[in-house]
Amino acid sequence: MFYEDLSPYAYTDDGDVFYDPTDVMRFVAFRPDYARLNIGWLDGDRRWPRGPVPEAFGDRLQAVLGAQQVNVMMGLHDCDLCPTAIPDSHPWYEPLPGHRCASAGTGEIHVPGPSGTVFAAPRLIGHYVADHGYLPPRAFVDAVLAFDPYGSWPARFPAIRFPWIPADAELRHVDDL
Numbered sequence: 001m002f003y004e005d006l007s008p009y010a011y012t013d014d015g016d017v018f019y020d021p022t023d024v025m026r027f028v029a030f031r032p033d034y035a036r037l038n039i040g041w042l043d044g045d046r047r048w049p050r051g052p053v054p055e056a057f058g059d060r061l062q063a064v065l066g067a068q069q070v071n072v073m074m075g076l077h078d079c080d081l082c083p084t085a086i087p088d089s090h091p092w093y094e095p096l097p098g099h100r101c102a103s104a105g106t107g108e109i110h111v112p113g114p115s116g117t118v119f120a121a122p123r124l125i126g127h128y129v130a131d132h133g134y135l136p137p138r139a140f141v142d143a144v145l146a147f148d149p150y151g152s153w154p155a156r157f158p159a160i161r162f163p164w165i166p167a168d169a170e171l172r173h174v175d176d177l
């Protein structure tokens, strides 16, 4: 799945679903009133920018990955950049030897950007940055550094680490569907 960095997000038209990472049976689903921009939807057949990232960016990116579960319903993706596939005997969520992050992932992270925009990145972005040297656009690096997923915005859903949830959104449980 390839999308150009900073292109309008088009993976799903079904709105955004943020799961509660402490109990992924609970979620908030809504149609966003912010514009979503793609980041890090890389493909092994296309070039992508490489370079060192600030250490603080890598740390904060991992914090966001630990805090958010977004749009996880879309299936498991294996890294297309790795030269070899994950062996069947290896748990997909464990990094391969020599890697810092797992080379398969499901779902996304969403990071508030400037003026009503949100950067939508696959969870594999942690692996792309840490293990393949992917250098995301500066606007995304800045947005991640500015976003504290454990920040003190007025959170109606304390375990859902995203500040721009519409006022009419409700916390639901998969058993209620």
Ligand SMILES: [Zn+2]
Binding pocket: 079, 080, 081, 082, 103, 127, 131, 132
């Ligand atoms: Zn990889």
